[in-house]
Amino acid sequence: MPILLQIAAMKAPFGIRIPDQFCCGVTSNKLFSVRSGYEVRMGVHHGPTEQIWTTVSRFKGLPRIRYFLWLLCHGRILTNVERYRRHLTLDCCCSVCGDEWEDMDHIFRRCPVAYSIWDMLIRADKKEEFYLMDFKRWFFVNLSNIGGFSRDQVHWDILFGSLLWCLWKKRNEWIFGDPDRYSEPILQRGLRLQQKAIAACSTNAAEQLRGPVIANVLWHKPPPGWCKLNVDGSVGRDTGMAAYGGVVRNEEGT
Numbered sequence: 001m002p003i004l005l006q007i008a009a010m011k012a013p014f015g016i017r018i019p020d021q022f023c024c025g026v027t028s029n030k031l032f033s034v035r036s037g038y039e040v041r042m043g044v045h046h047g048p049t050e051q052i053w054t055t056v057s058r059f060k061g062l063p064r065i066r067y068f069l070w071l072l073c074h075g076r077i078l079t080n081v082e083r084y085r086r087h088l089t090l091d092c093c094c095s096v097c098g099d100e101w102e103d104m105d106h107i108f109r110r111c112p113v114a115y116s117i118w119d120m121l122i123r124a125d126k127k128e129e130f131y132l133m134d135f136k137r138w139f140f141v142n143l144s145n146i147g148g149f150s151r152d153q154v155h156w157d158i159l160f161g162s163l164l165w166c167l168w169k170k171r172n173e174w175i176f177g178d179p180d181r182y183s184e185p186i187l188q189r190g191l192r193l194q195q196k197a198i199a200a201c202s203t204n205a206a207e208q209l210r211g212p213v214i215a216n217v218l219w220h221k222p223p224p225g226w227c228k229l230n231v232d233g234s235v236g237r238d239t240g241m242a243a244y245g246g247v248v249r250n251e252e253g254t
């Protein structure tokens, strides 16, 4: 009863008294619609998730990294936990440090490899918040550059996204390939990709991109015992017709 009296004693936030009325809490205009009802029924949630998509689509880093971030948002990064969920392996462990649970949070934030990188970049007074934050929130806040985590906030979003890409590449190089193939340290590699993206966004680069770009593209043979699949595709804007093709070649190019 004291709670009811307390509620009754609260003043409404309006200057005039208006009667109570029903409203829909999941739409911005508070009006119910069939669509909003369907989305509630199907468990479709808008808000922070949509903000993540927008943030990724506006990422100013290199396009291949933006695509990688897109996959990361969809949870399509094949961590060992994800591979276990898909019955592709019986081992959830991190192949780098041996931790028993290699999910995205581990690879990109908690694995000692990642931890050592962030430790150099994150402000001392922000580290606790940085490491305790929910992973999705952590991803969004850093990619939006609104957390104030980095000592150098200029283009932190580009560096953050680039470092996620570098951590994933390095993890795969350790597992599947020659770890010495890319000897460049992760942080240095991330900074290089950040600078590359910033340079590409500069006015001079934009001017150059307006004209045709002539570049020598070389085919690199795969390692002995491997085959390489190269694919390409195109779509006609007028007809809507699309075509694609590919070619598989071994280390001799045949």
Ligand SMILES: [Zn+2]
Residues within 6 Å of the ligand: 094, 095, 096, 097, 098, 099, 106, 110, 111, 112
């Ligand atoms: Zn690890």
